[in-house]
Amino acid sequence: MGRLIDLSGKRFGRLTVIERAGSNNNKSATWRCRCDCGKEIVTSGRLLQNGSTVSCGCNKAEKASRRLRKHGMSGTLLYEIWCSMKSRCNRKSCKDYPNYGGRGITIFPEWNEFEPFYRWSMENGYAKHLTIDRKNVNGNYEPDNCQWISNSEQSKNRRTTLKITYQGVTLTAMEWSEKTGIKYNTIKSWLNQGKTPEQILGRRSA
Numbered sequence: 001m002g003r004l005i006d007l008s009g010k011r012f013g014r015l016t017v018i019e020r021a022g023s024n025n026n027k028s029a030t031w032r033c034r035c036d037c038g039k040e041i042v043t044s045g046r047l048l049q050n051g052s053t054v055s056c057g058c059n060k061a062e063k064a065s066r067r068l069r070k071h072g073m074s075g076t077l078l079y080e081i082w083c084s085m086k087s088r089c090n091r092k093s094c095k096d097y098p099n100y101g102g103r104g105i106t107i108f109p110e111w112n113e114f115e116p117f118y119r120w121s122m123e124n125g126y127a128k129h130l131t132i133d134r135k136n137v138n139g140n141y142e143p144d145n146c147q148w149i150s151n152s153e154q155s156k157n158r159r160t161t162l163k164i165t166y167q168g169v170t171l172t173a174m175e176w177s178e179k180t181g182i183k184y185n186t187i188k189s190w191l192n193q194g195k196t197p198e199q200i201l202g203r204r205s206a
């Protein structure tokens with residue numbers, strides 16, 4: 001049996017050894033340590049002495065976020081998408097806030113941190129030319145309601161959702177707009193106000 005070195009009071013990274021805790025399955029000494037963040041853990045003296053354990057685990061999270069910054073994540077398109085999503089939903093001074101946060105659209109709590117959002121994006125088909133889309137436009141930014149699609153797919157989705165039948169002809173709002181010269185947004189807002197196709201489209205042909 002090797003001589004037991006008393007590690008009490010010694011520091012390893014963010015950990016300060018408080019006392020001997022016992023032994024682990026390999027019969028090596030374990031020590032109770034307090035991390036600088038306040039959390040206490042029990043770990044083996046071997047892991048402390050060879051530099052494997054340097055915090056309660058909080059250091060790992062810090063390292064990961066430092067790595068993201070170091071790798072320039074903060075300058076990437078995905079990071080910008082994340083920032084504008086947050087600002088649309090959370091920042092009253094954002095010009096798009098009335099259509100998002102102002103309508104009660106929220107962000108999945110975990111996504112308030114970039115890393116979980118980054119992980120979800122990577123696992124769900126994010127690519128540089130894609131944009132984040134909510135399947136239900138009245139739903140929140142959350143994993144079940146979001147997908148990565150191309151801009152043209154997104155605008156197609158929006159256009160095809162608004163179909164109007166007038167004088168026996170069914171076209172999308174976008175097609176009616178092209179046909180009549182009435183602005184698409186005008187058609188959309190009149191529809192939202194509850195105007196009938198006759199009221200909206202009849203004005204031009206009259």
Ligand SMILES: [Zn+2]
Nearest residue numbers: 035037056058
């Ligand atoms: Zn800690």
